[in-house]
Amino acid sequence: MLDVYHAEPGANTLKVLLALKEKGVDFNSHYVALNKFEQHEEWFKKINPNGQVPVIVHDGKVINESTVINEYVDAVFEGPALRPADEYGKAMMRIWTKWVDEYFCPALSYLAWNWMIKSLVKDLTPEEFEAKLQKIPLKEQQDKWRITATEGYPEERLKEWRRQVETSVTKIDSALREHGKDWILGDQFTLADISVFAMAHPMPMGYQDIMNEEDTPHLMAWYNRMMERDGTNAALTMPNKMREEVKLDDRVDVLSKQGKE
Amino acid sequence: MLDVYHAEPGANTLKVLLALKEKGVDFNSHYVALNKFEQHEEWFKKINPNGQVPVIVHDGKVINESTVINEYVDAVFEGPALRPADEYGKAMMRIWTKWVDEYFCPALSYLAWNWMIKSLVKDLTPEEFEAKLQKIPLKEQQDKWRITATEGYPEERLKEWRRQVETSVTKIDSALREHGKDWILGDQFTLADISVFAMAHPMPMGYQDIMNEEDTPHLMAWYNRMMERDGTNAALTMPNKMREEVKLDDRVDVLSKQGKE
Known part of the structure; x- marks a missing residue:
């Protein structure tokens, strides 16, 4: 089970969406409205205390930081490798x-x-x-x-x-x-x-x-x-x-x- | 062959020395005197165009950025693993x-x-x-x-x-x-x-x-x-x-x- 909390495709959110789509990974999309400041609401800060998107929850494990999320996504999911082998x-x-x-x-x-x-x-x-x-x-x-x-x-x-x-x-x-x-x-x-x-x-x-x-x-x-x-x-x-x-x-x-x- | 260009043990240089010593990796130490501005000399900028230490040269391949160097060192050399397996x-x-x-x-x-x-x-x-x-x-x-x-x-x-x-x-x-x-x-x-x-x-x-x-x-x-x-x-x-x-x-x-x- 992969849940992805993200805003519209842009900047750090786009970075994670690109990796997921390139790998062909299925996920539950949870849209967080930045213009409504939803990333600072209590329900969201329980998931990411930094109050920032994107963040993923994979089998109950929370990972933030888009660059780190992408390395994790590449390592654990099927699909074309997005990192050099050497x-x-x-x-x-x-x-x-x-x-x-x-x-x-x-x-x-x-x-x-x-x-x-x-x-x-x-x-x-x-x-x-x-x-x-x-x-x-x-x-x-x-x-x-x-x-x-x-x-x-x-x-x-x-x-x-x-x-x-x-x-x-x-x-x-x-x-x-x-x-x-x-x-x-x-x-x-x-x-x-x-x-x-x-x-x-x-x-x-x-x-x-x-x-x-x-x-x-x-x-x-x-x-x-x-x-x-x-x-x-x-x-x-x-x-x-x-x-x-x-x-x-x-x-x-x-x-x-x-x-x- | 591993060559390490570094200053005294401190900050980013210390980061790389710690990883090398924890793994027990042998290397050729090249001291770069920051107080003499050697990191900005032409000979050094040929190795690292950014003019910064530390930098390593491993079998002819140059790697800078201490955090990246440490991940590389952990991946390619023998010794205790310095990263989680999962x-x-x-x-x-x-x-x-x-x-x-x-x-x-x-x-x-x-x-x-x-x-x-x-x-x-x-x-x-x-x-x-x-x-x-x-x-x-x-x-x-x-x-x-x-x-x-x-x-x-x-x-x-x-x-x-x-x-x-x-x-x-x-x-x-x-x-x-x-x-x-x-x-x-x-x-x-x-x-x-x-x-x-x-x-x-x-x-x-x-x-x-x-x-x-x-x-x-x-x-x-x-x-x-x-x-x-x-x-x-x-x-x-x-x-x-x-x-x-x-x-x-x-x-x-x-x-x-x-x-x-």
Whole structure:
């Protein structure tokens, strides 16, 4: 029995959905509405005390952290292997997924939060917002909500995160160019592709000026290969209730402006 | 043939030395003098373009990132297993080592850098310092050197990192108390103990007010068990040339003051 608690396909949720769909694993989907702050409700914090999606419950055992979930999913379920068989290959894959978690994801995530949270909380009174904040278990997450819902991050930090996004895009494009193969590690499609794509997926929408056919042709070709996979299609067509319920205005315009000179 | 490029036993270098010594793996030790900025020299950047230790070269294959190195070392060399045999246990171990990399280590590391770098660069002229900076390959590392060598981080950020260190110490103590076993994951000594200890090792020196017998008895008992291991002793008695050559004054005093109200 596999239960998956997740939001709409995007970011860390998309990472886990991609692995499950690529392996062809059956699971019970439990949608957690981030725009309704369900991840901070008591019932959910009993499953993941950090108050974050995704989290899986497999035969009664709870696992959080999307990167770790994917390694576990690959190890225990049938389906195509998503990790290299040799230990050196595994290490190279781990360096990519670790880099996504520690560098690429935080940079993108801070920029996205800075743009998104105002929209999510705009209908709340200050008292209602404060009540929501009090339910967030991690102090760092509380701070992120408070800052992004009010004044936002300072321009200097937005600029540095944008620079990190640019550096990341160049790094991926160069790696693909240098080995000239289809996937991040070379011939085998792995969790490294899944980790990178889970973050890069919305980029052609908000970062056309740094990720495009001219400047990063190898990255774009890889992106198009990813979009053609059955696993990617199955993951991306999971319900996206936030897109239906919340009007997130002017995404492209805001993302393309913040953090720029 | 295993070559290990490392600094004195501490932080991420200690993490890898502990795993190697626990497994009883023979290796060629290559000491990289951080106080002489050797990690930014061209010969070293040919091995690790990031200009960071530790890095290993095994049968011609280069692996960086201490956490990944340890998983590789455990997988390919003889000696006691440092990871749980079952996949759920592996996932729980990975969540601990990931948390050390993303939370505990950065908080400790920023505080230590803020105190240490001034001592390291105090004999350089501004021109000499700038020349050293230009050799650092990662922009983030350049920024860290520049800030800590001059005005240091703002008090507000030091305070937040100190709070994260306190939160970390409480989290480890609670985990040990709750399961009542000897090691981080329970009965088996694993890479989770190694990752946590590599960071916690200097804490009884600089953070006695938050890590002590009274407030964190389970953490202190675990720390003492760690200190009694042959692997720990073998790693900690590796050459510590920085301690011999650089006088890092008033460590306890500085660390116990910074980031406090």
